[in-house]
Amino acid sequence: MTEFPILSLVTFLPLVGAGFILAIPGGDAEVVRRNARSVALWTSMITLLLSLFLWVQFDTTTAAFQFEERRAWMPAFNISYHMGVDGISMFFVLLTTLLTPICVLASWETVTDRVKEYMIAFLVMETMMVGMFSALDVVLFYIFFEGVLIPMFLIIGVWGGPRRVYAAFKFFLYTLTGSVLMLLAILAMYFTAGTADIPALMEYGFSADMQTWLWLAFFASFAVKLPMWPVHTWLPDAHVEAPTAGSVILAGVLLKFGGYGFLRFSLPMFPDATIEFAPLIFTLSIIAVIYVSLVALAQEDMKKLIAYSSVAHMGFVTVGVFTLTAQGIEGAIFMMLSHGVISAALFLIVGVVYDRMHSRDISTYGGLVHRMPVYALTFMLFMLASVGLPGTGGFIGEFLILLGIFQVNTWVAALTATGVVLGAMYMLYMYRRVIFGKVIKADLKAILDMNRREVMVFAPLILVVLWMGLYPAPFLDVMHVSVDNLIEPFEQARRAASGVAVAGR
């Protein structure tokens, strides 16, 4: 336990920044905008730097929660303000703090309407997301988990595209419906175990019957968040209508709530139900990978295509989580992180040309490489990362997940691995139509390559994605102990149940 409440600082600093923006006095509109942007950028940059301390100070030899903070909050109900991170959640905090300043920078010139409110929404959302990943009390967790919906709802609904209201409501209702069931499950757990403390609940050991119901209730919420097939249709609509930075956060961080939730709740708290329901997850995931990849192939809208590809990638993640093997789970965490960076970058890439042409249709473009070589190279890099080319961050997660699932079920492994071929199909096909060919459309002849600000937005993402691909050890090292601790009960069960199968190999 550290003296210094660094986790709270990282969590609430953005909120403080939001307060400052709120306090900017009205006056010349241009000045207000500039100030709002600067405050948002500085706040998020300082938050990023602070959050790096978490990594530097992180003890990779223990599975216990670190940087713990505990304050009595509602002592009468045994509910406390309890924060902490372990090897599973730590990088999600960093992912959030990395993407927020990038979002601010990416919206620098493109958002001119209600800039103050826009920046406030993003900073509030950062607080919610960091809080969600570090909350160690279910009530606190639920507040952050649901709280994220509000700024996101506003971002889509206010700064979104023409069908933004439909998309915002679809997004809100879908996720809320799932969460209501989770809330019931949280109440049930609280009244059964008498505590809202997450580490205590992990130790509690719910009865098999109860596990089934609790697991299903949590599943309802996480499946929507991820999203899993067939509750994925809100995602393409939300992405298409959301402003670029909204898509970045949505794909980069919000989609990871579900996968993180499985790892934080379903696996450790309901182990029996987890084993029982793994086949269901595998089935839905395989459908997600194959069906959704094919749907992506038919898309005419770049953002929709990337949204569908996100669903397919999350299919890999759920497979990895429910392998209940070290490789599968580490692969799933790694893939969530790399996908956070890659899909964020891909949405930013669409944003670059959207800002210039105000169209997301693939058919608007063609031959961009002639006019935008730097853009073409950046796009190429992230396209390849998305299809899991070795040497990029996308490969490590995909490889570990498939390696993990092959040890458990070869059929699932083979069917999931078809995503490797299908993924290449839709990405290469889109890249070709947008980037290659001759410039024949008159309005593209004058399109400009990325400017300095845009290059600065992508530079950190490029570095991270290559680093993750070439030297992933620093990332994986953080996970090992926590993941081993997480799968220990399953390993024991496996050893006890099937000495035969192991010998058979």
Place this chain on the structure above:
Amino acid sequence: MYAAVVFLPLVGAVIAGMLAFVAPAGKARQARVDRAAQWITCGALLLSTVLAAFIFTDVVVAGNTGTVELFTWITSGALEVSWAIKVDTLTAVMLLVVTLVSAMVHVYSIGYMHGDPSIPRFMAYLNLFTFFMLTLVTADNLVQLYFGWEGVGLASYLLIGFWYDRPSANAAAIKAFLVNRVGDFGFVLGIFATFLLFQTVDLDTIFAAAANKADATFIVFGGEFHAITVICLLLFVGAMGKSAQIGLHTWLPDAMEGPTPVSALIHAATMVTAGVFMVARMSPLFEYSDTALAVVTIVGATTAVVTATIACVQNDIKRVIAYSTCSQLGYMFIAAGVSAYSAGVFHLTTHAFFKALLFLGAGSVIHAMSDEQDMRKMGGLWKMIPLTYGLMWVGSLAGAGIWPFAGYFSKETILEAAYAAGTGVGAYAFWLGAATALLTGFYSWRLLLMTFHGAPRGEETVIARVHESPKAMTVPLLVLAVGAIFAGYAGFEFFVGDKAADFWGSAILVLPSHPALEAADGVPGWVKLLPLGLGLGGIVLAYGMYMLFPGLPGALAGRFQPVYRFLLNKWYFDELYDAVFVRPAFYLARNFWKTGDGALIDGVGPDGVAAATRALARRAGRLQSGYLYHYAFAMLSGVVFLVTWYLLGQAG
């Protein structure tokens, strides 16, 4: 030194890649940038070649094999993967072949790509490719091998689509990447299966444990199978993709959309041989699975003969050579399949020289003909470009396996080994291989005669401009020609002859139960002479058809129209795949989207619920008619109902 060989091309690629983004004003400055990129990339490659030669002598003469660990790559659970460079004889041979051919192609490209607007980008891609190829051949574990494997696929994709204005080039690039991915799908599953059996992906550890696991089985895909057979077959699927074997060969002919130096380097001499290299590298596993070896042989032999038949009727000069490449790769797999891995690598080496020579020679012809590739529009060129003509003869003689050119030695060894294997599969391979020798002679001379002999059939303006290529192009050709003439004779003793055991060391494992290569010396005399005789027969046949009776090919094509069309359309593989995979994929895609996501999920789910709610609200709204007596009536009914209910309750 090891690291330098591998990473020099990467450095070159990065620098040249940066130069590609320099857009100086004016032609003179652009020329200077181009020149710089060419110097850097060629310099890096030539230096790499010199170092590779040192390593080769060090390994072969002094016997210094070893592994250099660079740093940890992936660790997770029991999985540990490092970045490391493994050097043994097999690697050393590959290093030398790859760097040498690559260096020649780099120099050649200076001449060939002259005047292209994107020279730095091209040179960067070539360097990048070489880097990936070198990581592939120096890999000490399967995952790193896969890194190089996918990397060369990427470079191939980039180079096939180098002229990105052409729709056909873009289509070919995507096709190459995707077909290779299908192969890689098998390859990664092979890696996973290896890990399942051995709990490691490290090559040396796997090889050490292979003997103990020779009879192991595991349960995969719903049945219990011989473990090593499953692993080898899955890995071989990857090899089939990369080395364009039948079924997954369709990308290679299309890959000819790339610039000709690329065809020579990637799609003939190096990348496509990665599959053969991989099988040889994994010989300590393949040796324990007779089934897998039989499959390798059958696929190789079938590919050799099928693609050779296609090569006989193609009219595009590069496509003829491309199909010939598939066919020659088939020979290499025949060798690997009968446990004559060293013969396969021997043919890989000689093939690298003569096929690169043929491709670059063809490039020289195309260059001379102002980018014409159709042989029907050539003819009579031999007097105009005599040096190219002579070099094409050398390449063709080597390719057809005529003594004493390089291809003779390696091809003879392979067919003798196939015969000596004494198995049914070996006999299958021997006879198909012999038939392929006939076809090889035929299509090689058909190409030579159509291109260089007879009356000029091209347009006069084109013919008038025919000229011999510059020195930057002819000098590399001469170097490769030296290889195509002498590599077979010089290498025979070391690769497959008496000195082979010392030469290979422990790089390749052959079990005593697979003595095909040792027995190859003792085959009957007719076996040794048959391929040579058939090769010569093919040449005579081509001479007869295209020189003595020029009307004959047309008449035959007309007489056997269905057969001719079948061959001309490449056995309809593309059409078949289009109908079975491509179209259904797009059909399903559209339907899943519109019907599945749109009508079913959204229709029943959120939109359906929303519609139902709205309908309910509308119906409720209709009750509010606004007339007072409606409301009064409703209220009265309610009161009556309540009173009745109350009274009934009282009574009960």
